[in-house]
Amino acid sequence: MPEILDQARTQVLESGVGLDQAGVLAVLKLPDEHLPAALQLAHEVRMRWCGPEVEVEGIVSLKTGGCPEDCHFCSQSGLFASPVRSVWLDIPSLVEAAKQTAATGATEFCIVAAVRGPDARLMKQMREGVAAIRAEVDIQVAASLGMLSQEQVDELVDMGVHRYNHNLETCRSYFPNVVTTHSWEERWETLRMVRESGMEVCCGGILGLGESVEQRAEFAAQLAELDPHEVPLNFLNPRPGTPLGDRPVVEGKDALRAIAAFRLAMPRTILRYAGGREITLGDLGTRDGLLGGINAVIVGNYLTTLGRPATDDLALLTELKMPVKALSATL
Numbered sequence: 001m002p003e004i005l006d007q008a009r010t011q012v013l014e015s016g017v018g019l020d021q022a023g024v025l026a027v028l029k030l031p032d033e034h035l036p037a038a039l040q041l042a043h044e045v046r047m048r049w050c051g052p053e054v055e056v057e058g059i060v061s062l063k064t065g066g067c068p069e070d071c072h073f074c075s076q077s078g079l080f081a082s083p084v085r086s087v088w089l090d091i092p093s094l095v096e097a098a099k100q101t102a103a104t105g106a107t108e109f110c111i112v113a114a115v116r117g118p119d120a121r122l123m124k125q126m127r128e129g130v131a132a133i134r135a136e137v138d139i140q141v142a143a144s145l146g147m148l149s150q151e152q153v154d155e156l157v158d159m160g161v162h163r164y165n166h167n168l169e170t171c172r173s174y175f176p177n178v179v180t181t182h183s184w185e186e187r188w189e190t191l192r193m194v195r196e197s198g199m200e201v202c203c204g205g206i207l208g209l210g211e212s213v214e215q216r217a218e219f220a221a222q223l224a225e226l227d228p229h230e231v232p233l234n235f236l237n238p239r240p241g242t243p244l245g246d247r248p249v250v251e252g253k254d255a256l257r258a259i260a261a262f263r264l265a266m267p268r269t270i271l272r273y274a275g276g277r278e279i280t281l282g283d284l285g286t287r288d289g290l291l292g293g294i295n296a297v298i299v300g301n302y303l304t305t306l307g308r309p310a311t312d313d314l315a316l317l318t319e320l321k322m323p324v325k326a327l328s329a330t331l
């Protein structure tokens with residue numbers, strides 16, 4: 001057994017203390033023959049510190065495309081030739097999407113907008129939309145609207161948004177290679193305000209942007225320092241027309257190594273499979289990830305690409321005897 005896995009068994013599984021950057025790097029560099037042991041350990045850590053429940057979440061796009069920022073992986077940037085154009089969803093459609101999401105058993109409904117940060121129009125849409133959903137649907141509302149001012153953070157709390165997603169996307173040292181219209185530090189500042197507001201912090205990123213394996217470890221350590229409630233882990237699904245449109249996808253075994261390593265860095269977080277898993281891992285990989293440290297999934301479609309049908313994921317959870325997390329009675 002490699003030394004790092006022995007160390008992780010004592011430190012992470014038994015004491016609940018996540019691996020540091022060097023430890024994560026050692027896991028990311030494990031030879032293939034030790035990958036099953038790493039996944040098994042990550043699974044035990046998840047069961048011990050999070051339990052068997054899986055959080056199911058749906059997302060909807062309130063405003064799609066036409067974003068002024070230049071995140072090189074994103075087909076919603078208005079600066080690239082990618083085929084996603086600016087579209088707004090109306091409130092009745094938003095409520096309908098929340099109802100459909102709740103019908104799958106999901107407890108989280110995340111409203112997403114492709115913007116640098118919300119303007120007055122978007123905040124008004126949010127106020128009306130969140131109120132309509134809360135009046136009609138039994139589901140928790142989360143939001144992902146880009147960078148926020150303190151005033152906007154306070155307003156979202158006031159609306160009853162309980163979780164805010166804002167991804168750091170990649171480690172601090174690699175970020176300028178991927179985004180030039182805003183900084184990693186600006187993203188961190190929004191996350192700091194969200195954390196202090198009492199909203200749950202959801203923060204993750206995308207692997208396969210061209211970062212080195214050392215930078216993946218750096219990213220895991222920076223996320224662990226932030227200590228988010230939830231970490232969505234995406235794998236690049238190269239979108240035609242974006243600057244990263246020709247990048248190769250992350251190799252399946254590297255993706256699984258990353259899942260195990262991120263779990264061992266953050267034993268208590270909700271580690272969520274987000275976009276890109278279908279092309280990186282395929283059907284088998286979804287199962288491997290859920291038995292390797294993942295404990296949350298998005299059902300249905302992602303923002304700009306098609307995901308697996310919700311029923312497939314829910315059937316897999318039943319087969320794996322992993323109960324879908326229920327809405328807490330206190331909410």
Ligand code: SF4
Pocket residue numbers: 067068069070071074075076077113114115116146
């Ligand atoms: S990732 Fe977000 S901020 Fe960046 S271009 Fe896409 S929608 Fe805009």
